[in-house]
Amino acid sequence: MTTTPRKKKAEETPPLPPEPRLRRVRRWIGRGLAAIAGFYLLLIVLFSFLPPPINLYQMGEAWRLGGISKDWVGWDEIAPAMGRSVVAGEDANFCRHWGFDMAAIREAIKEGSNRGASTLSQQVVKNTFLWHGRSWLRKAMEAGLTPVVELLWSKQRILEVYLNTAEFDEGVFGVQAAAQHYFGVDAAKLTDLQAARLAAVLPNPKEYDAGKPGPFVRKRANQILSGAETIAADGRDDCFEARD
Template structure:
């Protein structure tokens, strides 16, 4: 028994629970990872932009391209007049294909046979297809930079995938340059011969095709002996691709 008056033992002090330590801040993303993320976003934005243009221009005429803008600035203006494919003489389409891309109906944007032949000959001339020229003229700029070539290599099969062969040829004939500041077959037909594109004869169509790819150095109305010789070859080539079916993809 405890004695009366004895003091009660002192209560032991309560221990406070230690405060939970604050969670460490999340590690900051590394600079390289941030740069890679923004680079991928940039590539994605550029790809989406060009995809939209390819879809839009599959049915809407391209208004103007970078090269034409440069010529407008340099010359003070250009001559161009868009016409639908139905308003272009069929022989003009065959002549352009015979002159620039005889295997147009048989490739997917790149003529591998022509590329191999050009490499063997040590030249790049003749390896560029009509589709490649459309990709360059409509979406890119002129020049020989590796960046432009790489972008052209990506855009060319995309154009082939979305556009019909007839649409590719229609756009080509409406944007290609036939004389200094003269763009498109309608403006060229008026400029050289005083006729509409739908009324071009086989000789006139071949003459226009013969000035390609050097419209500033050749003339369809005042042909040199070289242009005359090339014109004869184009007339023969246009007749050949009509006979053997190589024009079916854009005339069907």
């Protein structure tokens, strides 16, 4: 009796070679980066209308100091002079740029310093989504997130979040807590001079005192008062102040 060898099934195909390890690593890195980008995009959308909770820097200060003072207030509960004062003192071209003040950056590079180059939008991104400290990773993430915030948030919202997250004294965060801390009033009742003094301490709130101002704060506050009047007169506050 003779037998014939079985034929291989026509549908059988040789196994595929294993995927190169480098390709798998690249794919997982891509997925990880996409997940991180999606996470931050979700936060940006949520915080366009919800108050951001405590940030990383505030958490660190709360642990170090045993507590912090912070109290969120809406835009309508902040004296108009406060917004103009902060813009005049920190970012006079706030209404004219898309997140980065290129003229200020060029000037800072020329002087070999980063003072004055960081816009309010960049500071909001750092305060809300990232951490303090100088590192290339943080600066790169800040550079990537700032245009997205500018695209999805109004200028008024950016300034509102800034005023509620900025540090005005050690452990004192936000304009409402600062107004109570220094002057015993609500943020809505701040005078032009009080608002200017609060804005004057922002470069170094742990060193400067808005309630008992020294020569630097008094001089800077006077400059901010003048600058706030200027931006109101020439329309550089039009992106966050309603016009009659």
